[in-house]
Amino acid sequence: MACIREAELHTTGELRIFVETHCADADAILRAQKIFAKLEMHKTERRNAVLVYLSMDDRKFAILGDKEIYEKAGGPVFWENAAAILKTHLKNNQIAEGLSACINELGKALATHFPFDPAVTKNELPDEIVFGK
Numbered sequence: 001m002a003c004i005r006e007a008e009l010h011t012t013g014e015l016r017i018f019v020e021t022h023c024a025d026a027d028a029i030l031r032a033q034k035i036f037a038k039l040e041m042h043k044t045e046r047r048n049a050v051l052v053y054l055s056m057d058d059r060k061f062a063i064l065g066d067k068e069i070y071e072k073a074g075g076p077v078f079w080e081n082a083a084a085i086l087k088t089h090l091k092n093n094q095i096a097e098g099l100s101a102c103i104n105e106l107g108k109a110l111a112t113h114f115p116f117d118p119a120v121t122k123n124e125l126p127d128e129i130v131f132g133k
Contacts, residue, residue: 003100004127007107013069013114014049014125015103016041020132023055031055032062035132042066044124048114050106052086052099061086063102072113082106 004015018035025031032053036042041049047068054061063079063086070079082105089098 001099001103001127001129003103003107007103007110008123008127010111010116011107011114012046012048012117012120013107013110014041014044014123015052015106015110015127016049016125017052017054017099017103017129018132019054019056019129021055021057022133023058023060028053028055028058028060028062029064031060032064035130036064036066039125039130041125045120046114048110049125050110052102052106054095054099056095059090061090063106069110069113073109078109082109 001017007015016039023031032051035053036051041051044066047066050063050065050069052063063082065073082102085105086098086102089101
């Protein structure tokens with residue numbers, strides 16, 4: 001996804017989007033935690049990966065960051081702001097626009113707290129959207 005590649009140009013951080021039809025758990029955060037682990041997002045060198053999870057039919061989403069980015073980006077306040085951006089777009093059925101705006105906001109935080117480092121040149125996680133069931 002182009003917005004992921006663009007956001008990652010300015011940071012060593014990693015962004016991923018996971019979209020599925022139904023949330024297998026009652027809580028979207030719990031589901032995002034399971035997917036984060038399954039996609040091995042905790043294995044980034046600097047522990048600065050962020051997952052945006054979206055369940056289409058259940059109309060649920062979650063934003064989950066690894067330990068380092070969560071702490072450095074300001075904890076709950078940052079995540080609430082990024083979630084509000086996505087939620088506003090989703091209410092207007094602007095899914096692609098919402099994901100792009102959310103990724104842009106998350107990318108800014110990653111760039112601020114984990115700026116691009118030429119010594120870290122590899123892309124640790126794929127940039128494509130992951131689709132579940």
